[in-house]
Amino acid sequence: MAEHTAPSTSPGPSSTRAPARRRVAPLLAPGLLWISVAYVVPGLLVVVYSFLTPKLGGGVVWEATLDSWDQIVAKGRRSTAGWGTVGAAVLRGAAAAAAVSVPAVAAARYLGRRISASLALAALLGALVAVNHLAAEYNNYTAVFARSVVWSALATIICIGLALPLAVFISSRRSPVTKNALLIAVMIPFWTSMLVRTYAIRFLFANTGPLNNLLETLGLDRIVFLNTRFAVILGLVYTALPFMILPLYAAAERVDRAQMEAARDLGARPPQVFADVFLPMVKPGLIVGGVMVFVLSVSQYLVPTLLGGGKTNMIANLLELQFGEAFNWPLGAAIAALFSVVTLVSLYATVGRRDQEQFL
Amino acid sequence: MSRRRRGARAPKLAIGSASALVYAFFYVPVAVLVLFSFNSARTGGRWAGFTTDWYSALADNDRLLTATWNSLFIAIISTAIAVVLGTMLSLALDRRVFRGRIAAQQVVYLPVIAPEIVTGVALLAFFSLTLGHLNDMLGRGAQDAIRMGRPTIIIAHVAFCTAFVALVVRASLRTLDPSLEEAAQDLGANGWTTFWRVTLPSIMPGVLGGALLAFTLSLDNFVITFFVSGPGATTLPIEVFGQLRRTISPEVNAISTLIFGASTLLLTGALGIQSAVSKRRSRPDGDRGPSSAAAVRPDIGHRNPDAGASQKSYPSNPQLIGGGKP
Numbered sequence: 001m002a003e004h005t006a007p008s009t010s011p012g013p014s015s016t017r018a019p020a021r022r023r024v025a026p027l028l029a030p031g032l033l034w035i036s037v038a039y040v041v042p043g044l045l046v047v048v049y050s051f052l053t054p055k056l057g058g059g060v061v062w063e064a065t066l067d068s069w070d071q072i073v074a075k076g077r078r079s080t081a082g083w084g085t086v087g088a089a090v091l092r093g094a095a096a097a098a099a100v101s102v103p104a105v106a107a108a109r110y111l112g113r114r115i116s117a118s119l120a121l122a123a124l125l126g127a128l129v130a131v132n133h134l135a136a137e138y139n140n141y142t143a144v145f146a147r148s149v150v151w152s153a154l155a156t157i158i159c160i161g162l163a164l165p166l167a168v169f170i171s172s173r174r175s176p177v178t179k180n181a182l183l184i185a186v187m188i189p190f191w192t193s194m195l196v197r198t199y200a201i202r203f204l205f206a207n208t209g210p211l212n213n214l215l216e217t218l219g220l221d222r223i224v225f226l227n228t229r230f231a232v233i234l235g236l237v238y239t240a241l242p243f244m245i246l247p248l249y250a251a252a253e254r255v256d257r258a259q260m261e262a263a264r265d266l267g268a269r270p271p272q273v274f275a276d277v278f279l280p281m282v283k284p285g286l287i288v289g290g291v292m293v294f295v296l297s298v299s300q301y302l303v304p305t306l307l308g309g310g311k312t313n314m315i316a317n318l319l320e321l322q323f324g325e326a327f328n329w330p331l332g333a334a335i336a337a338l339f340s341v342v343t344l345v346s347l348y349a350t351v352g353r354r355d356q357e358q359f360l
Numbered sequence: 361m362s363r364r365r366r367g368a369r370a371p372k373l374a375i376g377s378a379s380a381l382v383y384a385f386f387y388v389p390v391a392v393l394v395l396f397s398f399n400s401a402r403t404g405g406r407w408a409g410f411t412t413d414w415y416s417a418l419a420d421n422d423r424l425l426t427a428t429w430n431s432l433f434i435a436i437i438s439t440a441i442a443v444v445l446g447t448m449l450s451l452a453l454d455r456r457v458f459r460g461r462i463a464a465q466q467v468v469y470l471p472v473i474a475p476e477i478v479t480g481v482a483l484l485a486f487f488s489l490t491l492g493h494l495n496d497m498l499g500r501g502a503q504d505a506i507r508m509g510r511p512t513i514i515i516a517h518v519a520f521c522t523a524f525v526a527l528v529v530r531a532s533l534r535t536l537d538p539s540l541e542e543a544a545q546d547l548g549a550n551g552w553t554t555f556w557r558v559t560l561p562s563i564m565p566g567v568l569g570g571a572l573l574a575f576t577l578s579l580d581n582f583v584i585t586f587f588v589s590g591p592g593a594t595t596l597p598i599e600v601f602g603q604l605r606r607t608i609s610p611e612v613n614a615i616s617t618l619i620f621g622a623s624t625l626l627l628t629g630a631l632g633i634q635s636a637v638s639k640r641r642s643r644p645d646g647d648r649g650p651s652s653a654a655a656v657r658p659d660i661g662h663r664n665p666d667a668g669a670s671q672k673s674y675p676s677n678p679q680l681i682g683g684g685k686p
Contacts, residue, residue: 039520042482210405299475
């Protein structure tokens with residue numbers, strides 16, 4: 001690997017010639033070994049397991065087979081999957097692209113920008129919708145994958161929408177005391193156990209919970225919210241939102257106010273200042289936060305379990321099922337391996353190598 | 361002029377009210393949970409009167425008490441090991457040049473990026489395989505076999521805690537001008553003395569922040585622990601999860617309130633300690649960065665997309681915000 005690509009921004013290795021000659025193994029080995037035993041070795045084992053035969057009651061029989069991969073990719077295909085499905089997927093994708101392109105193009109026109117980016121966005125969304133439809137119709141496994149990805153993408157978009165005003169709000173406070181207080185108020189949920197936060201949502205929205213009692217007292221209808229897809233997406237947003245706000249705030253804090261003032265003085269309207277000056281400057285924070293929210297959401301176990309109630313499974317539920325009740329460890333291993341590859345590839349694709357050095 | 365002013369006020373109002381809504385979104389569910397932990401009704405979300413019965417019931421709940429003790433034990437041991445290993449790793453990655461540094465770095469940060477659920481099932485496969493062989497080797501039968509429990513949980517927790525400690529301490533190391541250490545060595549200090557007298561005192565806020573993060577992560581971890589804990593040793597999150605899946609009982613509200621209170625206390629306590637440490641070692645040039653709140657999560661700043669810029673100036677504070685728990 002190219003160890004010389006370490007950016008010169010860090011005062012680390014390149015500028016410490018004297019201590020560099022000292023031995024590194026005693027410092028590095030214990031921690032590296034520990035992490036390798038707990039992460040690298042089990043990770044490789046999962047890949048091996050995915051090619052073995054399931055054993056009744058859990059575990060594997062050491063006989064090589066491609067059954068698990070076959071099951072994910074080919075078998076279990078729904079009978080409805082055919083040319084009709086492809087046609088429906090294309091139609092849906094086109095409809096979604098058209099629906100998105102109208103407001104996107106209008107927004108670009110309003111901001112005096114080229115419309116090519118808006119059209120690309122619409123095309124991307126259309127493609128996503130089409131692929132999602134195909135995956136959902138193909139078989140149960142691809143359906144779960146597609147569902148997890150789409151819900152997490154939705155949660156990410158909602159998180160961006162909620163975090164942007166908050167980041168602007170906190171970073172534009174003048175008094176450091178207010179800023180601190182507002183920041184701590186974001187960090188408390190950040191530090192609170194994921195289980196407690198998910199349970200708080202479940203308790204509030206339960207069929208006989210406080211919200212429904214309030215509605216009843218007010219003479220309104222009760223709502224059935226738990227065990228719906230809306231509950232899962234709300235839960236994803238609720239648990240992941242601090243992970244979006246904090247990096248975005250860090251980026252907003254660095255935005256040069258003078259540039260925004262200048263843009264305003266030169267006659268830019270507020271939306272224009274936002275889109276042309278503010279947004280490009282906070283883009284790195286947006287990317288880091290977005291990736292974190294997505295990765296966190298797509299592998300969520302507690303939220304779909306406690307709020308989705310099993311009907312609306314995500315990848316983590318599928319994995320737990322295979323390693324638990326279903327006792328098909330090789331199939332679970334294959335799903336885990338595929339899922340890791342998808343996550344890591346999308347992570348590296350979004351966060352470039354240079355960003356990654358700073359991201360990690 | 362006046363038109364422009366009015367134009368600027370409307371977005372401000374919108375931003376302010378949107379922010380208020382987001383804060384309400386964060387806190388209303390938790391506040392309702394806390395409130396109803398004092399509700400005397402056994403079931404349902406209807407207020408029936410104030411009581412602290414559910415809290416006193418917790419004291420008699422042996423399973424919960426055992427699980428809490430297990431959690432604390434595991435968190436303390438894991439944090440102690442992880443702080444040492446993680447600090448060593450960060451020193452190796454940031455103060456040494458060696459072959460395969462980037463590869464080592466990828467491995468070290470694997471726990472940060474790997475989906476927890478995959479880690480959980482991978483460790484389950486790994487431990488059941490190794491423990492199976494171990495039991496065969498020792499000739500242990502079904503009765504006295506070594507099973508998953510505290511040791512396996514600690515092995516897993518140390519691994520991810522180490523990665524996060526390394527991340528946090530590395531952020532501190534990056535703000536420490538290496539020429540300080542070089543100066544100490546030029547003046548005759550050996551590597552060990554330099555570390556104790558120069559490096560460690562300077563990165564202490566980072567080490568403390570890392571320790572706190574490790575402790576919280578270990579205490580809160582659910583998914584990985586779920587797969588590597590045996591019937592003999594559950595932790596608090598696992599026990600609470602089991603209880604709230606079985607029934608909705610006000611006891612669960614009470615224990616959740618306590619967990620929430622404990623993590624809030626832990627956070628504010630840590631903020632106090634950290635700002636005290638930072639103040640003691642910083643000259644009167646004032647507050648380190650925008651907030652001491654930020655300093656408690658130095659890891660985040662470190663992942664800050666813009667971190668490169670701030671890292672060039674040593675006195676500045678990179679310990680901002682920007683990342684998080686897995």
